[in-house]
Amino acid sequence: MASVVSKQELKSSKRQLATVIDLGKCMGCQTCTVACKSIWTGREGSEPMRWANVATCPGRGYPRDWEQKGGGYDDAGQPRAGHLTTLVECGDNFQFNHDEVFRQGNAQRKKLEPRSASGERPSWGYNWDEDQGKGAWPNPYFFYMARKCNHCSNPACVDACSRNAISKRDDGIVLIDQERCVGHRHCVEACPYSMIYFNPVSQKSEKCIECFPRVDEGIAPACNRQCVGRVRAYGYLDDEGGQVHQLVAKWKVALPLHPEYGTQPNVYYVPPLSPLAYDEEGRLTDKPRIPTEVLERYFGPSVREALATLQRERRRKQNGGESELMDILISRRWHDRFAEFTGEPI
Numbered sequence: 148m149a150s151v152v153s154k155q156e157l158k159s160s161k162r163q164l165a166t167v168i169d170l171g172k173c174m175g176c177q178t179c180t181v182a183c184k185s186i187w188t189g190r191e192g193s194e195p196m197r198w199a200n201v202a203t204c205p206g207r208g209y210p211r212d213w214e215q216k217g218g219g220y221d222d223a224g225q226p227r228a229g230h231l232t233t234l235v236e237c238g239d240n241f242q243f244n245h246d247e248v249f250r251q252g253n254a255q256r257k258k259l260e261p262r263s264a265s266g267e268r269p270s271w272g273y274n275w276d277e278d279q280g281k282g283a284w285p286n287p288y289f290f291y292m293a294r295k296c297n298h299c300s301n302p303a304c305v306d307a308c309s310r311n312a313i314s315k316r317d318d319g320i321v322l323i324d325q326e327r328c329v330g331h332r333h334c335v336e337a338c339p340y341s342m343i344y345f346n347p348v349s350q351k352s353e354k355c356i357e358c359f360p361r362v363d364e365g366i367a368p369a370c371n372r373q374c375v376g377r378v379r380a381y382g383y384l385d386d387e388g389g390q391v392h393q394l395v396a397k398w399k400v401a402l403p404l405h406p407e408y409g410t411q412p413n414v415y416y417v418p419p420l421s422p423l424a425y426d427e428e429g430r431l432t433d434k435p436r437i438p439t440e441v442l443e444r445y446f447g448p449s450v451r452e453a454l455a456t457l458q459r460e461r462r463r464k465q466n467g468g469e470s471e472l473m474d475i476l477i478s479r480r481w482h483d484r485f486a487e488f489t490g491e492p493i
């Protein structure tokens with residue numbers, strides 16, 4: 148008789164790989180998005196997916212309005228109902244009328260226009276609201292939020308799957324077994340980060356696989372490795388010599404996004420410091436341009452202490468002193484960011 152695997156077994160791992168993303172350095176260049184897209188989501192049916200993505204914050208995000216969709220767990224640890232992400236929310240995969248304008252002799256009469264699959268003019272797309280942000284003159288503000296699957300320690304997607312098709316590996320990576328998946332999409336509803344996508348061609352759910360074939364060869368995931376700004380660190384959470392452990396556990400400046408969703412995510416964020424705001428007379432105040440309450444909404448109350456630590460250590464460095472934290476965040480050698488995952492992609 149085949150043994151029945153418990154959800155607890157499917158959700159457990161021996162160690163946990165994690166990513167730290169420094170929002171103070173991310174410039175929204177989308178290199179991480181493209182690095183992922185060019186490797187993993189070129190298949191038929193996966194075109195609108197961006198397993199790695201970057202959106203302007205505050206904003207509607209990607210997929211659109213993902214923070215309003217529910218999923219995850221409530222304060223009592225019970226699953227919250229979630230919403231099924233739609234193709235339009237993923238960007239509608241609209242195309243431009245290149246053929247009509249450039250190949251049918253219409254270049255003088257027609258202009259390039261986006262068209263969705265239904266032939267309509269799209270009203271939404273990936274980064275539709277790029278760089279809009281919030282705040283009024285003279286204090287407008289925004290920052291970039293780079294995201295991917297969090298390979299959570301308490302993954303709601305695993306609990307939701309009626310086929311036990313989703314599980315964690317020993318290193319903490321969460322994968323969907325494409326053989327077992329039959330496209331019920333309970334996982335799409337359950338993930339509070341909207342990080343699972345449905346492929347209408349294969350009729351199966353797909354998500355970030357943390358580049359596991361690279362990780363198995365000691366190479367960091369493409370989104371992390373290709374980041375041009377040395378924004379991202381990678382490694383095991385319990386590796387005390389690694390930057391991930393130092394930023395999360397030692398310095399406590401890297402925080403999970405929306406910890407209240409209850410899934411214990413393993414992508415951590417260094418919150419962005421910002422210039423000082425102006426008052427109505429145009430004088431500098433002592434308040435940051437990005438209101439701390441805004442960052443608290445994303446990262447919880449611990450963000451206040453993290454910001455205070457970042458400010459203190461930055462001041463120390465500016466005054467000519469030594470700061471281990473600032474040296475980690477600057478990362479003069481890219482190798483230092485990725486612990487044992489410094490192998491070269493083949």
Ligand code: SF4
Nearest residue numbers: 296297299303304338
């Ligand atoms: S982010 Fe979503 S898809 Fe990824 S492990 Fe967590 S619950 Fe599952």
Ligand code: SF4
Nearest residue numbers: 173174176177179374
């Ligand atoms: S590649 Fe790095 S700097 Fe560019 S958007 Fe991604 S995380 Fe930000």
